[in-house]
Amino acid sequence: MQDLNLFVIFARVVESGSFAEAARKMRISRSAVSKAISKLEKSLGAQLLNRSTRVLSLTEAGTVLAEHSAHILDEAEQAERVVNSLQAEPRGMLKVSASVAFGTLHVAPALADFLSRYPEIRIDLTITDRPVDLIGEGYDVIIRVTNEPDLNLVARKLAPVRRKLCATPQYFEKNGVPQTPEDLIKHNCLDYTLSGEQGYWNFTGPEGVIAVPVSGTLRINDDDALSQAVLGGLGIALLPTFTVGKDLQSGKLQAVLSEYIPVERYVYACYLPSRHVPAKVRSFIEFLLMRIGTIPYWDQDA
Amino acid sequence: MQDLNLFVIFARVVESGSFAEAARKMRISRSAVSKAISKLEKSLGAQLLNRSTRVLSLTEAGTVLAEHSAHILDEAEQAERVVNSLQAEPRGMLKVSASVAFGTLHVAPALADFLSRYPEIRIDLTITDRPVDLIGEGYDVIIRVTNEPDLNLVARKLAPVRRKLCATPQYFEKNGVPQTPEDLIKHNCLDYTLSGEQGYWNFTGPEGVIAVPVSGTLRINDDDALSQAVLGGLGIALLPTFTVGKDLQSGKLQAVLSEYIPVERYVYACYLPSRHVPAKVRSFIEFLLMRIGTIPYWDQDA
DNA sequence: CGCATTGTCAACTCATAGGAAACAATATAA
DNA sequence: TTATATTGTTTCCTATGAGTTGACAATGCG
Secondary structure: OOOHHHHHHHHHHHHOOOOOHHHHHHOOHHHHHHHHHHHHHHOOOOOOEEEEOOOEEEHHHHHHHHHHHHHHHHHHHHHHHHHHHHHHHHOOOEEEEEEEEHHHHHHHHHHHHHHOOOOOOEEEEEEEOOOOOOOHHHHOOOEEEEEEOOOOOOOEEEEEOOOOEEEHHHHHHOOOOOOOOHHHHHHHHHEEOOOOOOOOOEEEEEEEEEEEEEOOOOOEEOOHHHHHHOOOOOOOOEEOOOOOOOHHOOOOOOEEEEEEEEOOEEEEEOOOOOOOOOOHHHHHHHHHHHHHHHOOOEEEEE | OOHHHHHHHHHHHHOOOOOOHHHHHHHHHHHHHHHHHHHHHHHOOOOOOEOOOOOEEEOOHHHHHHHHHHHHHHHHHHHHHHHHHHHHHEEEEEEEEEEEHHHHHHHHHHHHHHHHHHOOOOEEEEEEOOOHHHHOOOOOOEEEEEEEOOOOOEEEEEEEOOEEEEEEEEHHHOOOOOOOOHHHHHOOOOOEEEEEEEEOEEEEEEEEEEEEEOOOOOEEOOOOHHHHHHHHOEEEEEEEEHHHHHHHHHHEEEOOOOOOOOOOEEEEEEEEEOOOHHHHHHHHHHHHHHHHHOOOOOOOOO
């Protein structure tokens, strides 16, 4: 394969009409240009330029090569421009993955705003709780709720996820209100599949950290569905305020043992570590940060 | 400006789907590929490929760049092919310059044969006796009759040009037949403008080289026109056999002092010195050589 | 006839392209 | 699970060759 840089030099010479002029434009010496052309001619096995000290003229081979070289130069400059623009301006396709509950309740509703703010961005949002392969599937950003994000990723903490022990008033009427964490053992504790240690709920209370063994008749891998189950009066669960904030306000759910704080989880926006984060990713994360804030809107008056 | 060779490596990686595979195809080491991509990403300021040891995926910037790179690669390969073909096969435009008399009488008539033998060649023939700038005007070949061709050019000797002292029988009847070169002084000697020393005709005779001072009433810069003048009975001239061969045979002209040989001139095909002579030029010169041969057809029975 | 500028060449220098080897990550096979 | 092979990366090293400088001859201009 040819050394394409020679094509570039050749194109410059042709458009300049002289070696010296081309050399000045490219800020290299005349001899460098001379050697480049000679090398190109040698490697192609064809004379490209007939030259005396004063006059240059293209051979037929030179003429066709000049055309191709100009195209190449063009294409390269264009490529450089579009990549730069893609990098510097928020535009293009943004592939996002978000977990089911949070994605549905808070990411998806926010996208309209985001897209109208950045009209050149398009979004491909995948809602799933399954672990995704950022590299293989080509995601720009994934939004996950977890207490310990993947160490191989850049994880931007968007907001804390506060959780509360909730059930319906009806449930408490029937089964009593637990006064201490230990009382939970007597209750139907609905569990979130992906939470840390199975079978235990951990709290930080007045006495420090405690682990309460719990058991229940239902386990779901989605916070929103879990909330629905609790709303149906099935039992008690540790529910994030981002799903049940309204229900707590409206009284459809009731929180108990509020002085015992479950291990805090966070909403993270994660992306691949790279020195070169495209503008679309930066602006998306900044938008989310602004939208969700340090004290998320669903917690503001909870 | 970018290093276009990095684009090529990038394109190869994309089409291969892996650094290692691309490295093997290009017969360089994996580390070379790795470094090339890193350098490209750095210089563009954008991530192009997301990669783990096992899986590669293009970023958006990478996707657009891949497209452009593929185009560039394509264009380069195409350019290489067409230049090679132009070099190796007799095809394309052949710019030829020929002197008026010889060009008209012998080059132009031969072209039909040549072009039918090489159907992919087209010819741009310029008939002129004016000295031409091979480089500036972009001629591939010039055909000239001279005794000393330009030393800066490659001059292929096609055929000797024999000249004879000619006049019409009528002229000799009226003015007498010169018996010795010195007798020429008494004749109307028509001169060819571009011949060596003005006012003298040089011969190699039995006594060695002699220079005869001559004078006449006409001087023309074209052998054919000069012949026409002689045919009109105006005087004596040194005429090349390639213009008056037929007239000598038919008796319309008569040659005298044949034992005195004028300085021999030659038909040359000249082209610019270069290691890389295109096939079209080579085949043209070979064709002329074959056609005109060492003993030209107009001399064969003269 | 200077004078300036051209393309080329030879000699030299230094950056850097590329290889080798070791490494961590990861997929596949046993 | 463990073992193995392969991936992309990194460090270190070296030879190549790209580019400079400073000549040169050729050439056009005033």
